[in-house]
Amino acid sequence: MxxxxxxxxxxxxxxxxxxxxxxxxxxxxxxxxxxxxxxxxxxxxxxNSIAQSLASNRSNSVGILVSELHGPFFGQMMAGIEAELRAAGKHVIITCGHSEEDKEKDGIEFLISRNCDAIILHVEAVSDAYLIDLCKGKMPVYFMSRLVEGLNDNCISLDNELGGYLATQSVLEQGHSAIAYIAGPEFKADSKDRLAGHKRALADNNIAFSDTLYFEGDFKETGGSDGLKCFIESKQEFSALICANDEMASGAITYGREQGLSLPKDLSIIGFDNIIFARHTYPKLTTIDNPVNLMGHMAAKLVLKNIYKQKDMSITHSFEPTLITRDSVINKS
Amino acid sequence: MxxxxxxxxxxxxxxxxxxxxxxxxxxxxxxxxxxxxxxxxxxxxxxNSIAQSLASNRSNSVGILVSELHGPFFGQMMAGIEAELRAAGKHVIITCGHSEEDKEKDGIEFLISRNCDAIILHVEAVSDAYLIDLCKGKMPVYFMSRLVEGLNDNCISLDNELGGYLATQSVLEQGHSAIAYIAGPEFKADSKDRLAGHKRALADNNIAFSDTLYFEGDFKETGGSDGLKCFIESKQEFSALICANDEMASGAITYGREQGLSLPKDLSIIGFDNIIFARHTYPKLTTIDNPVNLMGHMAAKLVLKNIYKQKDMSITHSFEPTLITRDSVINKS
DNA sequence: TGTTAGAATTTTATCGTTACAATTCAAAGT
DNA sequence: ACTTTGAATTGTAACGATAAAATTCTAACA
Structure with missing residues (x-):
């Protein structure tokens, strides 16, 4: 050459x-x-881009850490980031943390060692303290879908609390009052916030939150089926089920039908995220839209603006979820 | 530092x-x-990995081009490749080609300019001739899910023809004889091969292939719904529908039910790929398993062996699809 | 014609490694 | 004590670009 x-x-x-x-x-x-x-x-x-990097002290690469490379949610996120960055001639180095503390730290170390110009993280297991510390280092760090205290300017986040509120509120408005809730893992900020929104909506409507209608899932299909199984076996009455993400909702739907439930007549179910597949469940899933692709674009823009000094980048740090009404929640009255 | x-x-x-x-x-x-x-x-x-790269003429990075960053199929593939490579301390640079010739070429150029040590491509729009030419260049190129003539050693592929055969054969064995087929885009090798398998199974059973029960879809949900719509509107009789991938099958299921069909009683449907979501459709989708995650691992191993000279790598170039029986195909008799 | 400012271009140092030839060292053999 | 030999170590030149200072042009103006 x-x-x-x-x-x-x-x-x-x-x-x-x-x-x-x-x-x-x-x-x-x-x-x-x-x-x-x-x-x-x-x-x-x-x-030779490597020689350029050495001489200019710029690698033109942005590291990305997501929990999983597969999965509809992360796919949309990566697609958004990559599209934006690629258009600017930067490349992305992608790795994953599997929502485990050690693996996440490992992945971060890995990206740092690769001389990225910045890293965009979607981490779930690692503590805020660790992240705050990380940000004191030389590597610019940005966060997707997570709000780290004092680091607001580096975060692109969704108002998960509002999303949780919206979900519950919409179910309440359909006349349901006995509502079960399958949350994500409690250590994840997303889960906590969505749950908080759920509780606020309940409180706003003078309905008590019931521990026995709460289940901590895993954000995967199994979480939905296990949760619903647990509720059914406990012989409680409930007419609606809120799942903290669509995968769990889909698991719950599958399990519910296996148990002979007629959906949505016997049970209304609402999800969260609005993954592509949500419109292909049966019944079609009513859910909360999570504009994660847009957020990916925005995280990339943030990097483009701060690190690569591109002008004309207007940044929105906080995104709002919206209700997507389909067929899986019916009016109880 | x-x-x-x-x-x-x-x-x-x-x-x-x-x-x-x-x-x-x-x-x-x-x-x-x-x-x-x-x-x-x-x-x-x-x-400093960049200085290392410059001096050693090794970037320790492998470029990956897939059609889309989202989507269950590519997710599994990337996850497989990344896991294997990451464990070996290599990193992956991921970009996408959107199944369009220009964008695929663009992506390849991009990866080459990034000094990858090798690139792994899942390309669909670009011609064999182009790829053969590409392989004459300095950059080692490997292919996922595509068999390029004369480049067998660089390919990790699935026997799509066999998969197509298996799908059709299994439907035939359930007593169906009027079978509709929704293919993927005809320019894609995967589509062509699956269709060829379908035709062979038909021929083996002395059933004529009917042009009017054939539809060229887009490998997305819309392909399934559009295809089924087309068949229904043409007022033809058919008791089974074969879709060349699960997304289209899922689109067809959704559309079919919207049209008042009771599934699988009124229509048996089989998919292809066995994406995670396939077990959450209703009815649960009978499909052909495509071990794409494994194939991703294998492509990575191939690179590890050939480029990074790692020993003890046993390589399988060709993978076989298998039938996954669930609920969406019933016995007609 | 001679200045001079500003643009265009060149010179030289540097980025942080690896590669390779050259050198030193230590133990064994004579 | 003196080679010999192979292992351990060192010195120095790449790798292919960028950056900053230094220099040369060019054209306008006095």
């Missing part, structure tokens, strides 16, 4: 001039630029 | 010695090694 030396030789100009035409920023006369461009074309020259 | 130079100073040894303890391969006396290790620890030294 041709190097910048050969280009400069062929074009009869110095290294620096070639470098300057590559980096378009500073001025080169049209005549010279053309000579250089011709030489580059003739040699099939491609800048 | 401390450099190797400072480490060598503090340890009182040369640059080269430090470099050798970092790269564990060549011999250093235990005493010296310990001195260096201590110095590294004291300084909190971390090798």
């Amino acid at each position: 041709a190097t910048i030396y050969e280009v400069s030789n062929l074009a009869g100009v110095s290294l620096a001039t070639v470098s300057r035409v590559i980096n378009k920023n500073s001025r080169v006369s049209d005549k010279t630029r053309q000579k250089v461009l011709d030489a580059m074309a003739e040699l099939g020259y491609r800048p | 401390a450099t190797i130079y400072e480490v060598s100073n503090l340890a009182g040894v040369s640059l080269a010695t430090v470099s050798r303890v970092i790269n564990k391969n060549s011999r250093v006396s235990d005493k010296t090694r310990q001195k260096v290790l201590d110095a590294m620890a004291e300084l909190g030294y971390r090798p």
